[in-house]
Amino acid sequence: MDRYNMDFTNIAIIGVGLMGSSFALALRKNGYKGKITGIGRREKNLIKAKDLGIIDDYSTVHAEGVKNADLILLASSVGQFEQIAKNIRNNIKNGAIVTDVGSVKAGIIRKLEPLMHEGVSFVGCHPIAGKECSGMDAATADLFNNAKCIITPTSNTNKEALDRVIDIWGRIGSKIILMSPEEHDLVFAAVSHLPHVVAYALVNSILNVDKDILHYGGRGLKDMTRIALSPTELWRDICTNNRNDILKTLKRFSSSISKMIKLFENSDWTGLEKEFLRAKEARKLIESD
Amino acid sequence: MDRYNMDFTNIAIIGVGLMGSSFALALRKNGYKGKITGIGRREKNLIKAKDLGIIDDYSTVHAEGVKNADLILLASSVGQFEQIAKNIRNNIKNGAIVTDVGSVKAGIIRKLEPLMHEGVSFVGCHPIAGKECSGMDAATADLFNNAKCIITPTSNTNKEALDRVIDIWGRIGSKIILMSPEEHDLVFAAVSHLPHVVAYALVNSILNVDKDILHYGGRGLKDMTRIALSPTELWRDICTNNRNDILKTLKRFSSSISKMIKLFENSDWTGLEKEFLRAKEARKLIESD
Numbered sequence: 001m002d003r004y005n006m007d008f009t010n011i012a013i014i015g016v017g018l019m020g021s022s023f024a025l026a027l028r029k030n031g032y033k034g035k036i037t038g039i040g041r042r043e044k045n046l047i048k049a050k051d052l053g054i055i056d057d058y059s060t061v062h063a064e065g066v067k068n069a070d071l072i073l074l075a076s077s078v079g080q081f082e083q084i085a086k087n088i089r090n091n092i093k094n095g096a097i098v099t100d101v102g103s104v105k106a107g108i109i110r111k112l113e114p115l116m117h118e119g120v121s122f123v124g125c126h127p128i129a130g131k132e133c134s135g136m137d138a139a140t141a142d143l144f145n146n147a148k149c150i151i152t153p154t155s156n157t158n159k160e161a162l163d164r165v166i167d168i169w170g171r172i173g174s175k176i177i178l179m180s181p182e183e184h185d186l187v188f189a190a191v192s193h194l195p196h197v198v199a200y201a202l203v204n205s206i207l208n209v210d211k212d213i214l215h216y217g218g219r220g221l222k223d224m225t226r227i228a229l230s231p232t233e234l235w236r237d238i239c240t241n242n243r244n245d246i247l248k249t250l251k252r253f254s255s256s257i258s259k260m261i262k263l264f265e266n267s268d269w270t271g272l273e274k275e276f277l278r279a280k281e282a283r284k285l286i287e288s289d
Numbered sequence: 290m291d292r293y294n295m296d297f298t299n300i301a302i303i304g305v306g307l308m309g310s311s312f313a314l315a316l317r318k319n320g321y322k323g324k325i326t327g328i329g330r331r332e333k334n335l336i337k338a339k340d341l342g343i344i345d346d347y348s349t350v351h352a353e354g355v356k357n358a359d360l361i362l363l364a365s366s367v368g369q370f371e372q373i374a375k376n377i378r379n380n381i382k383n384g385a386i387v388t389d390v391g392s393v394k395a396g397i398i399r400k401l402e403p404l405m406h407e408g409v410s411f412v413g414c415h416p417i418a419g420k421e422c423s424g425m426d427a428a429t430a431d432l433f434n435n436a437k438c439i440i441t442p443t444s445n446t447n448k449e450a451l452d453r454v455i456d457i458w459g460r461i462g463s464k465i466i467l468m469s470p471e472e473h474d475l476v477f478a479a480v481s482h483l484p485h486v487v488a489y490a491l492v493n494s495i496l497n498v499d500k501d502i503l504h505y506g507g508r509g510l511k512d513m514t515r516i517a518l519s520p521t522e523l524w525r526d527i528c529t530n531n532r533n534d535i536l537k538t539l540k541r542f543s544s545s546i547s548k549m550i551k552l553f554e555n556s557d558w559t560g561l562e563k564e565f566l567r568a569k570e571a572r573k574l575i576e577s578d
Contacts, residue, residue: 128507148505190498191506195491195513197549202487203568205545209479209538214575216437216466217480218417220516221575224484227509228572232565240558247553249498254550256494257543260486264536269529276521279492283517286503286510 008168009034012069014062014084015076016040016049019101019127021139023073024054026172029141039065040076049136062087069093071168074100079237081108085115094119097161101127103188103234104241105152105181113156121161124152124181126188127174134231145173150188152181189245194253196235197246199228297457298323301358303351303373304365305329305338308390308416310428312362313343315461318430328354329365338425352380360457363389368526370397374404383408386450390416392477392523393530394441394470402445410450413441413470415477416463423520434462439477441470478534483542485524486535488517 011027013020016038024036038046038055039062046058059065066072066088074081081102092098098116102108102124109124116122129147149169153162166176179187203225206214214221239246263272300316302309305327313325327335327344328351335347348354355361355377363370370391381387387405391397391413398413405411418436438458442451455465468476492514495503503510528535552561 128505130507130509147507150505186498187502187505190495191502191510194495195506195510198487198491198546199513200565200568201545201549202484202542203572204564205538205542206479206483207567207571208541208545209475211571213476213480214571215578216417216439216476217484217575217578218436221480221484222578223512223515224488225568225572226512228565228568229576230569232562232569235565236558236562239553239561240556243553243556247550249494250546250550250553252497253491253494254543254546256490256497257487257539257546260490261536261539261543264528264532264539267529267532269525272528273521273525275493276489276517276524278496279489279514279517280519280521282496282500282503283492283514286506287518289504289506289511 007034008032008071008164010037010068011035011071011073012037012039012066013055013073013075014039014065014088015074016045016055016058016136017075018134018136018138018143019129020073020075021049021054021136022129022141022143023075023101023172024049025139025141026144027168028053030172037065037069045136052136054136054139063091066096067091067093070096072096072098074098074102077231077234077237078102078104078108078241079233082111082115085112089115089117089120092117092120096120097164098122099125099165101125103130103192103238105150105184107185107241109152109154109181113154121158123157123161123165124154125165125169126150126152126184127169128192130230133229134234142173144169147174148177149174150177150179150184152179152184154181185242185245189242189249193238193242193246194249196227196230197239197250198253199225203228296323297321297360297453299326299357300324300360300362301326301328301355302344302362302364303328303354303377304363305334305344305347305425306364307423307425307427307432308418309362309364310338310343310425311418311430311432312364312390312461313338314428314430315433316457317342319461326354326358334425341425343425343428351376355385356380357382359385361385361387363387363391366520366523366526367391367393367397367530368522371400371404374401378404378406378409381406381409385409386453387411388414388454390414392481392527394439394473396474396530398441398443398470402443410447412446412450412454413443414454414458415439415441415473416458417481422518423523431462433458436463437466438463439466439468439473441468441473443470474531474534478531478538482527482531482535483538485516485519486528486539487542488514492517
């Protein structure tokens with residue numbers, strides 16, 4: 001139990017953007033007294049974070065910044081995780097835990113677990129608390145409060161490390177859900193990755209009709225396409241890392257659209273309303289979530 | 290000019306739901322001093338509207354309610370417009386104007402114009418101010434304020450009637466846009482009808498993966514599928530009445546999805562990010578609309 005006492009004294013956050021900064025602010029708000037080191041490539045951003053009191057110290061060198069950390073949070077774009085892990089692995093101290101906030105899990109974890117030295121544990125996490133905006137300025141201490149946080153242990157996950165990671169997310173108000181990385185990726189391909197790809201495709205298909213008509217859209221169109229404002233690099237990386245599951249859900253969605261087309265072609269308005277009603281009833285159930 | 294003085298003294302609203310009630314509330318708020326008669330089939334609803342001061346009087350018989358009206362607003366579901374017009378046509382007084390708030394125009398106008406007797410004018414309108422909720426309880430005096438209102442004259446439209454309809458929507462704060470009924474239907478097939486069908490299809494395709502996983506969705510999914518809460522009967526009628534244009538936009542959208550699938554299949558992540566970026570840049574332009 002010594003090696004894994006429940007309190008961290010030195011937390012390193014790699015990637016001081018929306019998620020990383022919100023994590024730091026949430027820790028402070030909920031009584032964390034230890035040190036928080038921000039790590040990133042843009043010094044100007046890190047200085048700003050320090051000036052704002054989000055972090056205590058910073059480093060632009062990954063391997064330097066993590067040296068004393070007992071918890072390391074990967075909060076940059078998932079596409080960078082593997083390289084970052086390679087950069088820091090020899091400098092992570094014995095007994096430390098590495099965790100992340102990536103929106104994809106299985107492929108990432110398969111790459112990261114083998115990179116961890118004996119005595120260092122990796123625990124995958126995905127807090128469901130994104131925004132279409134990004135960066136430190138959008139960060140809030142309450143971003144994770146009352147939000148779901150999916151934690152995805154594998155057969156290799158150290159049990160005590162898992163408990164400590166569950167504990168820290170719980171302390172900042174997250175509702176913990178355990179899932180295998182594979183189940184996570186399938187579920188989030190459907191409820192998050194697919195909707196993003198659909199939002200981008202919807203905007204583009206309207207542009208293909210006439211590039212000026214988007215302005216005629218009402219609140220419905222704006223709400224529906226808001227996630228198309230998300231950082232494109234982040235979403236490219238998510239797609240890259242969950243290709244097969246997203247492809248499966250995209251094909252399934254394409255079939256749903258084909259079904260709609262068929263109903264229109266057949267002027268089957270009763271059948272169409274049935275489809276609408278099925279969706280409406282299901283959507284109602286999550287309104288109060 | 291006598292027959293078309295700019296002020297109405299007797300306005301009949303057929304369908305005292307979200308749109309009809311909001312129109313009545315907006316008229317009052319903006320100084321309308323004449324009489325407002327609510328017309329509908331459910332007396333309980335009409336009594337409530339009268340008790341709430343939304344309307345001055347009511348009738349459950351369409352042909353009775355419109356007798357003295359100099360402006361008649363069709364604010365029920367578009368699927369009912371033709372039958373209503375047949376019911377009331379012989380009771381509309383000379384010089385009166387019939388207008389509507391329907392989300393589809395060309396087909397409706399083709400049916401309604403020939404039903405108007407000599408001396409009665411029809412002017413088609415579509416205020417862009419829906420909500421996913423419906424009914425009188427959701428109505429507000431500001432629903433149309435600062436919202437676009439598309440007015441769709443045809444070669445048959447009486448010029449003075451058009452001016453008076455433009456005037457009254459302007460008085461309640463709407464931003465008037467003139468368009469042909471055909472152009473309207475093509476534009477709104479793309480920016481409104483398509484997104485609704487897509488929202489319903491998206492929910493259903495997620496249900497097809499697993500009916501319980503919708504709950505894992507974050508704010509993005511909720512925003513994106515909010516319009517799937519819209520009244521299904523209303524949307525069935527809109528689809529029925531704009532079949533060909535929606536079918537065209539649905540097929541175009543289906544091609545956009547096929548393009549995304551192809552990019553995933555080819556692991557063409559640069560190409561995928563380009564698609565994302567194109568959508569993001571276009572979506573940004575309407576953020577401040």
